[in-house]
Amino acid sequence: MSTRARPGNSELRAQSSKLEASPALRLRRDVVRSIRAGHPWIYAEALVPPPELLPPGAVVEVVDFAGRFLARGLWDPGSAIAIRVFTLDPDEVLDEALVRSRFLAAAERRAPILAGGGTDSCRLVHGEADRLPGVVCDRYAAVAVLRFDGDAAASLRPWVAAVAASLPGIGTVVERPFARCREEGQARVLHGTRPSTPIVIRENGLSFEVDVLQGHKTGLYLDQRDNRALVRSLAAGRRTLDLFSYVGGFTVAAAAGGAGPSLSIDISKPALAAARRNLALNDFAFEDRELLVADVFDWLESPASRRRTWDLIVLDPPSLAPNRAAVRRAVGAYRRLNAAALRLAAPRATILTCSCSSHVDEPLFRRTVLAAATDARRRVEVVESRGASPDHPVVGWFPEGNYLKALLLRAGGASNPGGGRARRSDLPLRR
Ligand SMILES: C[S@@+](CC[C@H](N)C(=O)[O-])C[C@H]1O[C@@H](n2cnc3c(N)ncnc32)[C@H](O)[C@@H]1O
Structure with a gap:
């Protein structure tokens, strides 16, 4: 059973779908059922034996006790959630095309909220629920605000930022540090010019100031x-x-x-x-x-x-x-x-x-x-x-x-x- 090692962030930018093989990870028997049912989190203690050192964002494959393929996901050595599962399909490759298509499908599902003109801001990608575990994208008028929960999701940054920047009407893409580590970093601009905050957004015909760089959550x-x-x-x-x-x-x-x-x-x-x-x-x-x-x-x-x-x-x-x-x-x-x-x-x-x-x-x-x-x-x-x-x-x-x-x-x-x-x-x- 093969496993694939992730490219580092800089490599991600250069190479989108060619990922190398590395050893498979075996899942504890009692956890198999929940992963088969689609739960996207695998805790480190559920892996036997604990894996060798893998870099954050490594693409890993998980197998059951008989060595059968179970899931493919991203490795996060810095988190109790060691693997974020992206697919249960052995033939589905975790690459830029997959991230892009899931992002766009999630954004498309929100189109009715933004239709009609009274509301120009909403969540476009809601992590696990949109099958992009750990990835959040909120739209505030022309600004997309990203948040990555952990190093695994953050390794997708270049792909996610690129698709966010490609959305019609988006001029700026900002990344906010995840809530748990707010004090560890500032917001940074990944695409476009730094917004002069606060910006003004519309919600159900009402106007609100939003500080996309420092406001709570991603702003509102x-x-x-x-x-x-x-x-x-x-x-x-x-x-x-x-x-x-x-x-x-x-x-x-x-x-x-x-x-x-x-x-x-x-x-x-x-x-x-x-x-x-x-x-x-x-x-x-x-x-x-x-x-x-x-x-x-x-x-x-x-x-x-x-x-x-x-x-x-x-x-x-x-x-x-x-x-x-x-x-x-x-x-x-x-x-x-x-x-x-x-x-x-x-x-x-x-x-x-x-x-x-x-x-x-x-x-x-x-x-x-x-x-x-x-x-x-x-x-x-x-x-x-x-x-x-x-x-x-x-x-x-x-x-x-x-x-x-x-x-x-x-x-x-x-x-x-x-x-x-x-x-x-x-x-x-x-x-
Ligand atoms: C969940 S948010 C409220 C969101 C708000 N209802 C809205 O729709 O935008 C919680 C708020 O509680 C405030 N807060 C936290 N602890 C507080 C306290 N002890 N007393 C008053 N406000 C507090 C925070 O500053 C934050 O604005």
Whole structure:
């Protein structure tokens, strides 16, 4: 059974499809089934024996115990995920043509989002779900922003940058360091001229500033686009509280839907300065639209938070469970956070509560939110369970991709007004 050694990055540029042979890697018996089912990650400990030193980005073939071909992928010695699988077809070559055709097919699937002119920005390639494991490409108007999760995916940089640059309307291709290593590097321009940031993009007819070089993620939380549209449709006349607002995406959407007074809170001063500019960009007046730089956990515990109630609340915290070990603690934090927010909900209020922790799945998040409602002594109905916008697809072979949960709640009255013992969520928000 043959395996192929990858060319280095510079070689990738020169040679696109001629790859040399190297020894095959054998997979532990208990992992074979999940790889055959299409899961694209092989952990180092699943290989027997552990492979010899291979360079990052080496194209490797994996075989089962009988030596039969299982998969072909890219090697990453620096990651717990040692191999990102690209194909289960022994005849499919992992070369520039394959990367290009998968990229273009993914971009084509997003064409309906960009058709019509109201939206010029979305995710074009969503890694594993688009069968380009570890590769992300977001489009912000004329700028394509790439992110590579690990050295294996990064070895595809020249091919991915070339296809991104070839898309109609794209003038600049930027690479952002992957989130986990943000501090290790700056954004760099791979094609075109360095954009003078922020640039202005359009989402459902609204304008937003985006800092493609330094903003969170690749600039904007594109995954919340459809949820912002939902909030817009629900906002008319409603007093709106946008917690963890970032650059005011939900705040601006609510304003566009005719919201009443609003309060937006984020810990980041630059984010709220951008929120102010985003309101101005869309000609929304500032009176009755308060922007507060504060720690939401502290604010919810402060007497100031109890002075008002709200008809529409958006709760979109950062990921609270960066790994499996943190899930228990994160669930406690979600519970206290949601209970505190629900105490501020007016009768018949609508709440959109979100979790972007991939380790907290939907059933667990739902149970946690409902427990929080009990703690807050509020009757709550789950109206809808939502996820990320469809340019961040969730596929059966990669359940880890289902990271964003958004529950739309309708609050009733008090379930036990003033009564009951102290609940778990009566504890300080930070424990
Ligand atoms: C998931 S993002 C929110 C995205 C936003 N809703 C949108 O649609 O663009 C989480 C935000 O929480 C903010 N944040 C993190 N910790 C915070 C804290 N303790 N208090 C307030 N904001 C916080 C971050 O600055 C970030 O803007």
